[in-house]
Amino acid sequence: MTGQPLPEPAPSPTATDAGIPSTQRAARPRWRETLGLLARNPAAAVSGALLLLIVLVAVFDEALAPTGPNEISVEDRLQPPSLEHPFGTDDLGRDIFSRVILGAAVSLRVGFLAVAVALVIGSLIGLLAGFYGRWVDDVLMRIMDMLFAFPAVLLAIAVLAVRGPGSGNTALAIGIVYIPVFARVTRASVLGVREEVYVRASRSVGASDLRLLTRHVLPNAAPPIIVQTSISLAFAVLAEAALSFLGLGTQPPNPSWGLMLAEGRGFIDIAWWLAFFPGMAIFLTVLCFNLLGDGLRDVLDPRQRTLMAGGAR
Amino acid sequence: MLRRTGQSVVVLAGVSVIVFALVHLVPGDPIRLALGTRFSQETYDALRERSGLDQPLVEQFFSWAGAALTGDLGVSFRSGETVTSLIAERLPATLTLAFASILVALLIAVPLGTLSALRPRSLVDRGATVLSQIGISVPEFWMAIVLILVFAGTLGWLPSGGYVPLTEDPLGWAQRLLMPALVTGVVSGSVITRFVRSSVLEALGADHVRTAQAKGLPTRQVFTWHVLRNALLPLVTVTGVQLAYLLSGVVVVEIVFAWPGLGQLALQAVQARDYPVLQGAILLFAVVFLVINLVVDLLYTAIDPRIRR
Numbered sequence: 242m243t244g245q246p247l248p249e250p251a252p253s254p255t256a257t258d259a260g261i262p263s264t265q266r267a268a269r270p271r272w273r274e275t276l277g278l279l280a281r282n283p284a285a286a287v288s289g290a291l292l293l294l295i296v297l298v299a300v301f302d303e304a305l306a307p308t309g310p311n312e313i314s315v316e317d318r319l320q321p322p323s324l325e326h327p328f329g330t331d332d333l334g335r336d337i338f339s340r341v342i343l344g345a346a347v348s349l350r351v352g353f354l355a356v357a358v359a360l361v362i363g364s365l366i367g368l369l370a371g372f373y374g375r376w377v378d379d380v381l382m383r384i385m386d387m388l389f390a391f392p393a394v395l396l397a398i399a400v401l402a403v404r405g406p407g408s409g410n411t412a413l414a415i416g417i418v419y420i421p422v423f424a425r426v427t428r429a430s431v432l433g434v435r436e437e438v439y440v441r442a443s444r445s446v447g448a449s450d451l452r453l454l455t456r457h458v459l460p461n462a463a464p465p466i467i468v469q470t471s472i473s474l475a476f477a478v479l480a481e482a483a484l485s486f487l488g489l490g491t492q493p494p495n496p497s498w499g500l501m502l503a504e505g506r507g508f509i510d511i512a513w514w515l516a517f518f519p520g521m522a523i524f525l526t527v528l529c530f531n532l533l534g535d536g537l538r539d540v541l542d543p544r545q546r547t548l549m550a551g552g553a554r
Numbered sequence: 555m556l557r558r559t560g561q562s563v564v565v566l567a568g569v570s571v572i573v574f575a576l577v578h579l580v581p582g583d584p585i586r587l588a589l590g591t592r593f594s595q596e597t598y599d600a601l602r603e604r605s606g607l608d609q610p611l612v613e614q615f616f617s618w619a620g621a622a623l624t625g626d627l628g629v630s631f632r633s634g635e636t637v638t639s640l641i642a643e644r645l646p647a648t649l650t651l652a653f654a655s656i657l658v659a660l661l662i663a664v665p666l667g668t669l670s671a672l673r674p675r676s677l678v679d680r681g682a683t684v685l686s687q688i689g690i691s692v693p694e695f696w697m698a699i700v701l702i703l704v705f706a707g708t709l710g711w712l713p714s715g716g717y718v719p720l721t722e723d724p725l726g727w728a729q730r731l732l733m734p735a736l737v738t739g740v741v742s743g744s745v746i747t748r749f750v751r752s753s754v755l756e757a758l759g760a761d762h763v764r765t766a767q768a769k770g771l772p773t774r775q776v777f778t779w780h781v782l783r784n785a786l787l788p789l790v791t792v793t794g795v796q797l798a799y800l801l802s803g804v805v806v807v808e809i810v811f812a813w814p815g816l817g818q819l820a821l822q823a824v825q826a827r828d829y830p831v832l833q834g835a836i837l838l839f840a841v842v843f844l845v846i847n848l849v850v851d852l853l854y855t856a857i858d859p860r861i862r863r
Contacts, residue, residue: 325567381761383561387568390840392798392804399836402824403579479693487697487821499693506699506810520696526693535687552624 278540285536288529295526299345302348311494319512329514330506337514341522347497348515348526351412351490356470358416363423364466371431372450372458380429385421393418393476394483401489408497411490414482419473427549428470430462430532437461464541468534483525498523525536562848565605565842569840570622572613600667601631608673627834629667632826640805640819647717648815651738652800654731658739659746659796664789666743667750668782671758689744695770698810705733717749735809742796749792752787787858792849798843 280286298305300554314334323328328337345354370381388396400414448456482499485489491497493504498519505515618628627637665826666686706714712729720727757763758781766776805817816835823831 258734315778333749340719383564384568386561386565387572390569390843391836392564392839392843395817395836395839397822398824399576399832402578402827402832475691481693483695486806487809490826502693502696505846507702511701513703516696516699520693520699521692523696524691528687531687531691551765 244359246380262423265352275537282536283538284477284532286537288532291525292529292533295529296349297346299349300341301536302343302346305342308339311335319515321506321512322514328518329512331501331515332508334514337501337518339473340501341518344496344498344501344519345522345526347408347491347495348478348481348499349536351415351481351497352474353411354412355415355449355471355477355481356473357417359414359419359423359473360470363420364427366420367429368431368462369425370455371428371462372435372454378428381424385424386415389421389425390418390526391418394480397480398487399486399487401484406489407494408491411481412483413459414484415477418480422473423466423469426465427462428529430465431458434458434461446502468541471530471534471537475527477533478523478530558851559848563846566841566844569844570837571615573837574618576829576833576836578611595790598737622834622837627837628830630828630831632828632831637830639814640831641834641838644819647813648718648801648817650717650720650731651734651804651813651815652797653740654735654801655742655804656793656797658735659743659745660673660793661741662739663746663750665677667747667764668779668785670826671751671754671784672745672753679751682751686747689740689747692741694737694804695806695810697740698733699736701733702810715810717814734813736809737799737807742800746789746792746796753785753788754781755780760784766816787854790853790857791850794846796855798846801839801842811858822862 277346279289312335314330317330318332320326320330326336326338330336330339331340331510366381366385371376389456391399396418397411397414401410404410404413435458436533437457439451443453443457443520475492481490481497482502482536485497485499486503488503491500493500502523505512505517505519508515620625621628627641629636630640633640639790666682670676670682673679695805702714702758705712712733713726716730718726718730760780761775763780767773767800771779807813808815809821816839820832820835823829823835
């Protein structure tokens with residue numbers, strides 16, 4: 242279990258901080274060390290491995306699925322789990338095992354896209370607010386407060402009400418919801434780094450703001466952002482499932498875990514497997530992202546308590 | 555304190571602009587969308603005029619926001635009832651569920667979090683960590699479906715959903731409340747457990763606790779007077795945040811349990827393209843969220859003299 246690769250981006254390559262040696266700040270673990278430390282945390286290591294597996298399944302979904310997502314076979318309808326259909330079949334005779342595999346691609350794609358939106362926009366806002374302070378900070382963070390005042394799922398529902406349902410809009414909606422979270426985490430982290438000796442030193446020798454931000458501030462402010470990314474992926478997968486369950490996210494006949502759960506709900510008393518396996522898939526994926534996030538936090542940023550932990554789910 | 559309240563007002567103003575903009579961001583004509591395909595020109599004109607959509611945008615915003623301040627959130631496109639009365643109808647169910655859930659959450663979180671902090675790395679602590687991790691990761695609607703299958707289906711102990719007012723049928727009320735409150739309570743409780751654990755641990759490690767122990771105070775007294783009181787502070791914040799979240803309608807759980815709360819109202823409004831209702835509901839949630847956060851901050855100042863200036 243040592244040094245196994247993870248689906249998480251390694252802390253940015255500039256983390257070696259070639260510029261000015263810092264004696265003020267404890268040396269941060271570089272990415273190899275991070276992986277080594279992470280591997281010693283069994284929960285995080287197992288989660289990381291399992292997530293890698295889930296991502297691989299999602300990437301090679303069509304090759305791995307025994308049948309297509311919408312191959313209907315009426316005589317096989319509502320079959321319980323068997324050797325032929327490990328997870329059983331649904332009311333249209335579709336193979337649930339195949340649909341769970343193909344659903345992984347949908348759920349993860351929406352999750353990663355959503356977090357990418359939140360990460361890029363939110364971190365940029367947090368970076369600018371934290372680095373420039375004063376009115377820039379005030380204006381940007383008040384706008385973030387406004388977004389943050391909306392309940393997460395309802396804000397997503399509102400965005401979908403405006404833009405219409407579908408996977409792409411779901412990703413956008415979830416992404417918008419998490420922008421303020423990334424902005425706050427990044428800003429807090431940047432504030433801690435901004436006045437470090439190496440930043441001031443670099444500034445005093447005439448480095449541009451852009452260079453300061455990209456070479457010194459961002460790399461050193463990255464650990465909490467990385468932790469937040471993993472935890473947000475957990476929430477994004479959960480949110481995608483919830484929105485699809487409500488009929489606003491991924492649309493039928495596409496297989497998405499949340500949608501399968503909604504479809505299986507009607508058969509719960511005669512065919513439990515319809516709702517059980519997609520639910521299990523959501524649960525395991527979310528659990529792995531959460532455990533990996535916890536593990537990353539222990540290694541990268543032991544004192545950080547992320548905002549989302551206390552915030553709306 | 556004034557500054558803090560002022561900030562909330564600014565944020566609220568911004569929120570109302572966003573909520574207002576919502577309807578105007580919808581591609582196409584909201585009224586045409588709301589009415590569907592078959593309607594007469596008169597119906598269209600009447601609804602358009604009544605909802606003020608024929609006025610200039612800025613004027614619309616101020617008349618809408620001004621009316622909202624006096625509690626008038628407009629009229630539903632669908633039923634013709636006022637949004638305020640629609641919301642008021644749903645309020646008892648939502649309040650009931652939110653407070654029952656917080657109760658469940660605290661009943662889980664406080665003992666579990668405290669026990670695991672008192673015996674870090676023990677079996678109890680590991681068990682609590684695993685449980686709370688599971689509670690955070692499990693999809694609420696899945697847990698709800700499983701509970702319905704077991705308790706309403708197989709065992710037949712509880713009704714699978716619905717809501718009756720307490721005054722009409724106390725037993726039926728409690729029976730129907732149990733499962734939804736359990737589902738949302740377990741999720742919130744898992745979040746709060748982790749906070750209780752870390753704040754009790756932090757309080758245990760404080761210097762004044764060591765001093766209290768060193769001067770020979772009984773363990774029980776040290777715990778209640780020096781540890782618990784300090785650990786309570788973060789608990790207020792996280793409970794407030796969770797309450798705000800629960801009050802804003804746990805949409806999915808309400809749907810699964812056919813619970814006639816605000817979340818359900820909001821979702822129905824989306825499906826029916828009933829934008830005034832959606833606007834009203836979302837505005838209310840945002841206000842509730844801001845008010846609870848403000849109250850939590852002020853409460854924090856009141857119970858912790860160190861923060862007072």
